[in-house]
Amino acid sequence: GESVGLHLPTLSVQEGDNSIINCAYSNSASDYFIWYKQESGKGPQFIIDIRSNMDKRQGQRVTVLLNKTVKHLSLQIAATQPGDSAVYFCAENIEGDYKLSFGAGTTVTVRA
Amino acid sequence: DTEVTQTPKHLVMGMTNKKSLKCEQHMGHRAMYWYKQKAKKPPELMFVYSYEKLSINESVPSRFSPECPNSSLLNLHLHALQPEDSALYLCASSPISTGTSGPKNIQYFGAGTRLSVL
Numbered sequence: 001g002e003s004v005g006l007h008l009p010t011l012s013v014q015e016g017d018n019s020i021i022n023c024a025y026s027n028s029a030s031d032y033f034i035w036y037k038q039e040s041g042k043g044p045q046f047i048i049d050i051r052s053n054m055d056k057r058q059g060q061r062v063t064v065l066l067n068k069t070v071k072h073l074s075l076q077i078a079a080t081q082p083g084d085s086a087v088y089f090c091a092e093n094i095e096g097d098y099k100l101s102f103g104a105g106t107t108v109t110v111r112a
Numbered sequence: 113d114t115e116v117t118q119t120p121k122h123l124v125m126g127m128t129n130k131k132s133l134k135c136e137q138h139m140g141h142r143a144m145y146w147y148k149q150k151a152k153k154p155p156e157l158m159f160v161y162s163y164e165k166l167s168i169n170e171s172v173p174s175r176f177s178p179e180c181p182n183s184s185l186l187n188l189h190l191h192a193l194q195p196e197d198s199a200l201y202l203c204a205s206s207p208i209s210t211g212t213s214g215p216k217n218i219q220y221f222g223a224g225t226r227l228s229v230l
Binding site: 043 | 114116118143145152153154155157160162167168202204206209210211212214216217218219220221222223224
């Protein structure tokens with residue numbers, strides 16, 4: 001069977017390694033998902049999004065994977081850099097609804 | 113330009129004071145939001161305006177009073193706050209989301225106002 005990644009509140013990663021941040025969402029009706037990055041002293045910054053008709057979407061150094069069967073979302077960051085240190089939030093949405101439902105967040109710390 | 117500007121960046125107020133937080137965006141977004149964020153927690157939705165009208169009030173106490181003077185501006189008026197209201201207040205804007213064939217509900221956030229109530 002397929003394993004579901006656990007949500008971890010903190011993640012420590014060596015510079016240059018790949019990071020994987022997991023998120024379990026709660027509403028099976030959600031059809032749109034966003035990852036945000038929040039650095040200290042700043043507001044959340046949009047990273048990447050995915051609609052439920054896709055299971056993978058790639059950006060610059062980031063990839064979002066969506067598994068609707070187990071209601072799981074992940075963010076992969078390639079070649080993690082010190083500037084990637086931040087809190088990462090997943091958010092779920094039903095398109096047409098204004099509300100975003102945020103996950104608890106994962107604090108990523110990059111070790112030099 | 114995906115910038116949402118919030119002023120002031122920091123605010124300290126007493127429980128009897130009246131103050132206002134301001135937010136501005138020029139992306140042509142017709143949905144604007146106020147969130148409250150406590151340390152190490154995700155943002156919590158307070159209010160949503162769409163087409164300059166209040167659409168959602170998440171049972172926020174009346175000591176917080178939002179206002180949307182025009183499509184680019186959003187204010188949050190504060191009066192008789194409590195120490196537990198100390199938090200980061202975030203403004204966001206987005207296109208109006210109409211469903212899966214329309215614009216996405218990507219909310220762009222400002223840097224926030226760090227509020228301390230003494």
